[in-house]
Amino acid sequence: MTPLDIETSTPAAGACGASDPLEQVRYVCSLGALSSVIAIPGAIPITHCGPGCASKQFHALSGISAYQGGEFYVPSTNIGNREVIFGGADRLDELIASTLKVMEADLYVVQSGCIPGLVGDDVESVVRTYQDRGLPIVFAETSGYHGNNFTGHETIVQAIIDQYVGSYDGPREPALVNVWSLLPYQNPFWRGDLAELRRILEGIGLQVNILFGHSCAGASEWRSIPRAQFNLVLSPWLGLATAHHLEKKYGQPFLHVPAIPIGAKLTGAFLRQVADFAGLDRQPVEAFIAREESEYYLYLRDFSSFYASCTSQYQLPSQLVVVSESAYNLAVTKFMVDQLGLVPGQQVITENPPEKFRASIRAHYRDLTEDVSAEVTFAEDGHLVHQAIRETDFTGQLPIIFGTTWEGELAKQIVAPLVEIGYPTTDEVVLSRTYVGYRGALALIERTYTTVVRSNTMA
C-alpha cells in the first residue's frame, strides 16, 4: 500500500497560508465551535456574524449529522448592510444587553465571525464592559477564515479558561482529572463516548471533569479545572494546545494518550496507564478492570460464534478503510486491527491537523499492534479521498469502509459495507450510543456486523 502524497492541500488550519478548494466538506468553520459552547450545560454562545452563519454551522453538525438534536436559539446580530458599512459594535452591545434580559445562562461566550473581522469591529472592548460588571461572559475570535471548528474549539476553550475560570493558586485535588478528548457534535457519538469515558475513569477511582455533554455538570466543572491533579488529553492532537496552556497557567501536568481505547485490551492498558500517572492504588483499578472484562468477554465469546461460523456466508470483511478525523480514525483502526484481526487498507485523516502534529500521527499508525503497521493519508477534499481509496490494492480482500455519508457512493462502487462514524453522518440517528471503552466496543461490533449482514442479504 502506497500512501498518496496529497497532504499539501491545506496547511495547518488557523495558519494564514494557502489552502485548496474543497469538495464534500468534512468539518465546519471556526465559528462552528459554538457547538462546543452549546455542549457545556448552562452555557450560551452569542454570535456576532452574518445572518446565516451560526445556524448553518450548527444545523450541519447537529441537525443533519446523526440527527443529534439541532434545537437552536442562539443569539446573533445577524449582521446586515448597516453594520457592514458603519460597524457593528453598537449592535453587538445592544444584543448582549438584551440577551442578558431575555436569556438565562451561567456562562456567555461571545463569538465573532468573518464580517466583524473584516470590517474591524472592536468586539473585545464591547465584551470587556460586561466583564467589568462582573458578568460571566467571555470573547472568542472565531472568524471563519481563521480556521475550522477544531481550532475554533481550542480558541473557545482557552477563552473560557482565561476569561472565566481565571487565575488560581490554591491546592490541588488528588485524583481529579480534566478530560480533553472528542470534538462535540463533530463526532456523532461524542455524548455516549464522553459518558463512557467518565464511567471508566470513575471506575478506577478518579473524579472526572468531562467538561462537555450530558454527563457534564456545567460551569461548576469548568471552574474546578485549576483544582485538578492533571489533564488527560485523549486524542492524537486536539486538546494538546489547551493542555500546554494549562501547564503554563496553573502548573498542571498532563498525560497525552493519542488513541481513544476501544475494547478490553486497549481500555485495560489505557486505564493502567492513567492510574500510574495519577498514582492511584492499583488494587481497585485491577478490580474494576476485572469486573468489566469478565462481562465484556462473555459477549465477545458469544460474538465469536458468529465471527467463526458466518465468515463465508456473509463475506465478513477482512480489510479496513477508515475515513475520518484523526481521533476516531486511530481508535477504530487500532480496534479493528488489534481486536478483530482485520488488515489496514487505507486510513485517510480528514480534519486537516496542524502540520506539527502530523509526524507523530503517522508514528501511531506504524505501531498499531505487535506486527501491524500502516501508512496514513492526510486529505480533506472528497474527490482526492476517494481517489486514494480507489487506488488502494484490495486484491483478495473484502474491504469495509468506516467513514461518512460522503463515502456512500464510493462504497457501492467498490462493493464495501459502510459504517458511518464521522461528519457528516446522515443515515444514522444517534443518541447515547458509544463506540469507545468497554460498552462502546460491543456497540461498534453490533453496528458493524449488522451492516455487513444487511449488505449481504439486502443487496
Next chain:
Amino acid sequence: MSINLKTPDTETREQRLGTITQWEGTAAELARDSAFTYGCSKGCDNGGRRLCEQNAPFAQAAMCAETIAVSNATIIQGSVVIQHSPIGCAASQSSTCRNYRDLAAQRGWTLEDPVSICTNLTEQDMVFGGIAKLEQAIRIGWERHHPKVIFIAASCATGIIGDDVDSAAQRLEEEIGIPVVPLHCEGFKSKHWSNGWDVIEHGILRNLVRKDPPRKQKDLINVIHLGGRDVFAPLLGPLGLRVNLVMGGNTLDRLAQTSEAAATVTMCFVLSYLATGLEQEFGVPEIKAPLPYGLDATDNWLRDIARVTGQGEDLVEEQIARERARIAPELERLRQALAGKRGFVAAGAAFAHGLLADLRELGVSVDSAFSYHHDPSTDSGDPRQDSLTHLVDTWGDVPNFTVSPDQHFQAHAALQRTRPDFVICRHTGTVAVLAGRLGIPVLPIFYSNDGLGYEGLLTIGRAILRILPRRRFYQDVAAHSRFPYQKWWLEQTDPYALEARPTESGRPL
C-alpha cells in the same frame, strides 16, 4: 416597477417589494397597510399607510440568502456550484446533498451526490483577494465533473473584500465554454433569506433561459416550485397541458425552455421573480390568480390557467366537478375528525396564507399565524397576487398575526398565547422543534407542494391526524425539559414585548 436584469446583482426584496421581517397585529391590518406599498395599482384611496416595521433589540441566528441560492443551484442537474467563501458557508453541503437524494428518489432521477466546491478562503485570501482561487476552483469543477453549468455563489467575505466575481465568471465562461453564472447572494445584503430565491432566479433569467426562443410550446406550462412530488401534472394534464416543473431540482433543458411556454405559474408568490421576469422579458404570461389553497381558490386557479393558456377551456368545469366529487367523501371524513381542533401556522408569507386557507377549508380554527417575512407587494404589482388580502376577504381575519424571521423567542411567546392543538409549519427548524418541546404536536411541511389543490387538502388533513396522537410523546418531554429563558419571558405572550410599539406616525423603515 420592472425587474432589472441588466446587472448581475439583484435588487433586494426590501428595495423592490418593501419586504419587512418584524411586525405584529391582525392580518386585516397588515393587509390594509400593505396596500400603501401596492400604491395606485389597487386604487389610490386604498386606506393603507406606510408599514411600520418593528425592531427588536434581541435576535437569534436566522438564515441567509446564500443558503437558499446555493441549495437551489446545487440541485439543478448537471450543475457544479462554487461557493466562493471561507469553509463555513459550505456547511450546508451535507443537507443539500441529503435533500437532493430525497428528491431524486421521489422523482425517479439517478441517485447521485450533487456537487459543490468551496474555495475555502483563508486569512491570506482576505488580504490578497480570492480571485485566483476562484478560477482554480472553477477549473477543478470543470475537469472533475464536466458540468453543463457552473454557478459561483458570492459570500459575505468576498462581498466585503470586493472580489470581482463577475469578471472571473466571464473569463472562465470563455475559457471552458459553458455558462458560468454569478450569484450575488452575500448574506448581509438582505435582511431576509428569501432574497436567495430572487438571486438564483435572477441568474437563471439572465443566463439560462433560451433567448429568442425558436418556437412556442402552446401546451407547455412552467410551474415554479420548491421541490417535492409533482402534484401539478394530475391537475393540469387533463386540461391538455404539459407541466415544465422548474426550481426544486430540474434539468437545464427545463430552464431553457421556460421562455417557450404558454404561461408560468408559481406554487408560492415568494418565488414569483422568475415568473414575472419571464413575462417581462419573453412575454410568457404569469398566472396571477390566487394560489390553489382551498376548493374555490383551486377552481378559480384552474379556470385562470385555462383562460390564459387557451388550453382546456372547454374541459375545465368538468375537471373541477370531477375532482371535487373525487375528494368529497374523504374531505368530509377529515372535516369531521378535525372538528373543534385549533391550529397554528408558521411559514413564509404567501405560503403561510395558503396553509391558513387549507386549515380553514378543513374546518380547523386558526386564530394565530407566524409569518417568516411579509411582502407588501409582488414584482408584478398585480393586486390579484395580494395573497394576504385574498385570505382575509375569503376566510376572515387572523387576529394574531406575527411577522418574525423564524425567531425562537418570539415563536415561544406566540405559542404560549395561542396554545394550539397542533402546529403546521414550513422549515424543519426552529418552530417545529420548539412546538414539540412545548408539548404541541407539529407537522413540518418539508415538501412544500403537499398542501396544493384538491388533493392537498387530503394530504394535509391526513398528515395532521397522524401527528395528533404524538401529543403523548411531546407532552412527556415538555414536562421534563426547559428553555434557557428568563422567567418573565417564559410567561410572555406578546412576541414583541421587548420593544415599545412604534408610534402612530411610525418610525422610518
